[in-house]
Amino acid sequence: MASTATESDQKKKPRPTYTPGPYSAKLTPEDHRELLLQLYLARYFDVRLIKEKKRGRLRGTLYSSHNQEAIIVGSLFGLKPEDWISPIHRDMPAFFMKDLRSGWRNPDRMGMTVQEVCAQVWGRATSPGRARDNWSHIGSKAKHIIHSTSMLAGTIPAACGVVYADRMNGGDAVCLTFNGEGSTAQGVFHEAINFAAVHKLPVVTVIENNQWAYGTPAELEYSLEDFARRADGYGIPGLIADGQNVFDVYDKISEAVEWARAGKGPSIVECKTFRAYGHGDHDDDRAAKYRPADEVEEGRSRDPIAVMKKLMVEFGTLKPDEAKEFMAEGKGASEVTNDDFPPQVVDYLSEGVEFAVNSPEPAAEEGGMWVFKEGH
Amino acid sequence: MASTATESDQKKKPRPTYTPGPYSAKLTPEDHRELLLQLYLARYFDVRLIKEKKRGRLRGTLYSSHNQEAIIVGSLFGLKPEDWISPIHRDMPAFFMKDLRSGWRNPDRMGMTVQEVCAQVWGRATSPGRARDNWSHIGSKAKHIIHSTSMLAGTIPAACGVVYADRMNGGDAVCLTFNGEGSTAQGVFHEAINFAAVHKLPVVTVIENNQWAYGTPAELEYSLEDFARRADGYGIPGLIADGQNVFDVYDKISEAVEWARAGKGPSIVECKTFRAYGHGDHDDDRAAKYRPADEVEEGRSRDPIAVMKKLMVEFGTLKPDEAKEFMAEGKGASEVTNDDFPPQVVDYLSEGVEFAVNSPEPAAEEGGMWVFKEGH
């Protein structure tokens, strides 16, 4: 039976804080739940590693993606398995979150296993790169993940080459490259995007604008506020997404990916966000000094998990009391416990950690191997 | 006695083909004549060198600025003596045309003498670089001309540094860098312009868009038609000038220079033009094959000298019969004679050539000198 909304009904119903875009509007309630779970997974990866390091089980610098997880999750969610990605230092979860929709434990998934990624973090022989390079410098030809060097923006040319080759082979794969806003100042960023624009290559450049490049604020890196405007110099689309809202990221990236897959060429998607802590964990204390407290508070005020839950409640895909479960949002590694995360997230990642911890280090002699490919 | 224009009067008066811009409108009749003379001078430099080479008096490649002279002349005309410039391969006349307004033979002029430039072309010890590097790779710290390497766009960072230092010293010098449209694809172009934009440096990037970079057409270098649009990615002005019309070049460059001198930052001025011959004289024959004849004809249809004369006649600063004197326009080196050029142009340049021819080569041992600055 149809009912007509009265004026007082309309008043009672709160105004939606966000209107879904064309792509996110098509997401199912299951998609919503999966996305939320993935946000928790990314967050848990981050805080778990910090805890592991505090426990002394881990060395090396950690580049936290805390508060930026919606960019990783929302960007990857709409990709096809055979699409390529090129993550950087702040995107560690991306390695195992690629193609997660094909099943978290699906062995044929076109993404790394969480075991492999943890093995890399722990520097074990079971890392995809056998722990020869550090941090996020892994990749997989088989899983279509480009291996970065440290040199920022340095993989965008390779992204162009990968999809150029794919297109020649009749494929329609898109490549997503992740970049901090600071790295857009690199010369090779310009050369590669220019090349992609000339050849209409399906390369989507994701700019995670977290306002800071290490200790340098964005206004000293670029003369405009919106890094998406870099696109204008190449005549390619430059979209802006709310990096705290996984739906908006999903929408803008999907738009860019569709554009790319249709042969219309590259684009840039700037996702506005804020780095929660220091540049790396070695920088946490200093960052607290060089960044004004109110800027940090403001920047962290919209935790992507909280934003997601709120929207799901609005959309009716999460019950208000469910939204009070697993309260990881807004908390740092020292404040959360495993109870703040869905058990499947904790279990999944724990398998990765235990695998890594129990994996052997590579043998010393490997240091001298694979300089050249021999015997062809 | 004031007269009122009748309708038939208006009909008789031909519609102006070009309306002077705010800066060129202020040029005096003497300025017009000087500009025309300078166009002849640039052209004569070009054809004279080709002739000298044909006579066997000269080796090395010549990068002709034929048909692009209005860019050099119009760009330099509005500069202050202490402003800096950074010319490239196709801008040889710029070295001696800088600050020509201070008097062609004024020894204190902030530009090279034609003698020095010819000595460079001939590879003599009297070249400003003592013939240690070739072609246009000269400069002068004293005359505020940056010395380029071969690496295209490679001096734009130095241009930034020069004016940064000048600004610190309380100066307001502007630096004009000249670039082919092809060289804008270099990474260092991006890095330097980005830096200039952030620091609002008075650097004007002149893009001589002659449609070709060696054997590669502009559409394979850039995805948009107007290279001025590169400016949009930095939020800086991107102006477009008719590179065949010295007034328009003067207008747009003056606008950019005023903007820069006022502390508003860098800008790009694209000057649309067409390369008359091959990339260098070694390429003339091939260029005739890789460029369609009608494109070449169209591209060369507006000789900057002819355009200038026509406008001067319109403006009343050149009498129609004077316009028939010195008919160098539209002719190549094999067709012109000295009679096609004003005598003061021929004399001026001839002094340079004779100086060069009679200058000694540097001594062999100089090859081993000045690797390091010694004795401080």
Place this chain on the structure above:
Amino acid sequence: MAAPAVSTKKNYLTALKEAISEEMGSNPDMLCIGEDIGILGGAFGVTDGLQAKFGAERVIDAPISEAAIVGVACGMCLNGKTVMAEMQFIDFISCGFDQIVNMTATYHYRTAGEVAIPMVIRGPAGGYGGGALYHSQMNEAWFANSPGLKIVCPSTPKDAKGLLKASLRDPNPVIFYEMKELYRQRAIEEDVADGDEALVPLGQAQVRRKGESLTIVTYGNNVYHCLQAAENLDKEGFSAEVVDLRTLVPLDQNTILESVKKTNRLLVVNEAPRTCGFAGEVLARIAEEAFEHLDAPPSRITRLDTPVPWVKPLESFVLPSVEKITEAALRVCRY
């Protein structure tokens, strides 16, 4: 009298052209990328006709972006292609430097063998032509000190073709130095085979001239200067053995060692700057490995530690010459 047979001898440039064309023909997964290599056919014409034959998709006229050229090629190789990337002059390789030494050279190493990058970066190199600072470089030492790159420098048309073909089949990145002063040199034209028969394996030096008194190790254009110097030495009663390295990395140390064990004297000649140049590397290795066999100090003739200046007298002053080599060789022989 019969008409003289038409010469089938080929110059160095034609040999290179054939190598690329043959490999493009037999390897459908091979691409070429570089500035002006398509429509124009290359600044020197090494890729002349290639785009007409294989299309603009496989023969790419790139923007003036050396870093992108190398990096794009690297990505293509990552995705299964073989790529020839041209530097218009090898001097401009500095603009793509990071993409070579950090992205490309290390790819196999950092992926523990998962990824191979079959890329050849080639370009006209070397002095003696009045090219000045930026059209005369021999910068092979930068890459010899960057693990993961093979380095090749042929001196003859046969080697030019054979080594380029081998490089294009090698699964590792190769920096390929072409001696532009040899491109069209008539005196060195020779018969050059077709197809697989033309292959010259990487990593093998070639003794260009047998001798007993002294070993001269060199490569590229300097091979001819050394051969001329060897003739001068003959007149003085010394016979020089001239070893043309052809491949610098990996180095054929055995051929040098065997020669030095016979002659007991070593002179190394190249046209790169002296300090940390490849001549010094060869000298060092032989000093380490064949110390007991040396009857005189090992010696080298190189470019001075200067850029290459433009005008002839200056250029000659800084580069190795027949005279300088002869003089040094005599000094070593007479020690």
Place this chain on the structure above:
Amino acid sequence: MAAPAVSTKKNYLTALKEAISEEMGSNPDMLCIGEDIGILGGAFGVTDGLQAKFGAERVIDAPISEAAIVGVACGMCLNGKTVMAEMQFIDFISCGFDQIVNMTATYHYRTAGEVAIPMVIRGPAGGYGGGALYHSQMNEAWFANSPGLKIVCPSTPKDAKGLLKASLRDPNPVIFYEMKELYRQRAIEEDVADGDEALVPLGQAQVRRKGESLTIVTYGNNVYHCLQAAENLDKEGFSAEVVDLRTLVPLDQNTILESVKKTNRLLVVNEAPRTCGFAGEVLARIAEEAFEHLDAPPSRITRLDTPVPWVKPLESFVLPSVEKITEAALRVCRY
């Protein structure tokens, strides 16, 4: 009992910081530029407090643009300034490579002396810290083979300060390698003078330890490995002389020669890749110049010809160590 005097000893990093601060103070025409050097005070804190003291105009937080950093600095020098340009890690110097080797290094040469570029490019360098491929490099050989650049690598706080001050007063571009593993090493802290008294001239090696049996030439962090190896040698009855080069270009060849003439044996140690590295260059020069004085083959211990891998066992496998140096030194001594 009196309270122990407060130590005035300074670490390597503080010494560098003082050098920059003092030179900025005494030279109003000096500027600093680099990534995160101002607000943050540098990734390692070498420029900590500098911007507060001298202002943002003179201490510039640059965008992540190594080519622009070098090129802008070059332009500033062209217009009368002295510039310290920081590479956040020396590994990233590859991204500004062309601006260094072609624009900056050659400026004096190509202008026949009209222009001098008093620029210091400095940055944290070297392995042993688990920094992996892109945070461990020693790439000095690239620049040693690029004429026009001075190269400095101090091993002690005194030298760090003195050589950096001298570099900042030198009218030539200097590439200054800082050993980041020594930055805060307590064991090497020492008294460091203030002002001009602290100056250490470029181009002078330092004998760190006298010995008779063998000359070990080295620099940077490896100095300490060599000194430890020398102690091992003592136990075997050999006394090693350890020469710390400090400046690589220009090289203090005399100090090495004098030592070798005394010991008649040479071992060169550095942590850069072997082929075309600076160790090979030193070895080659001594083989050329002191052949008659060598009683054993000159030898070198270097990094293997590999990148620097990450995890400890792999890193140790490829880098020089006290054990490897001791073993090689014994082999040379016992030859």
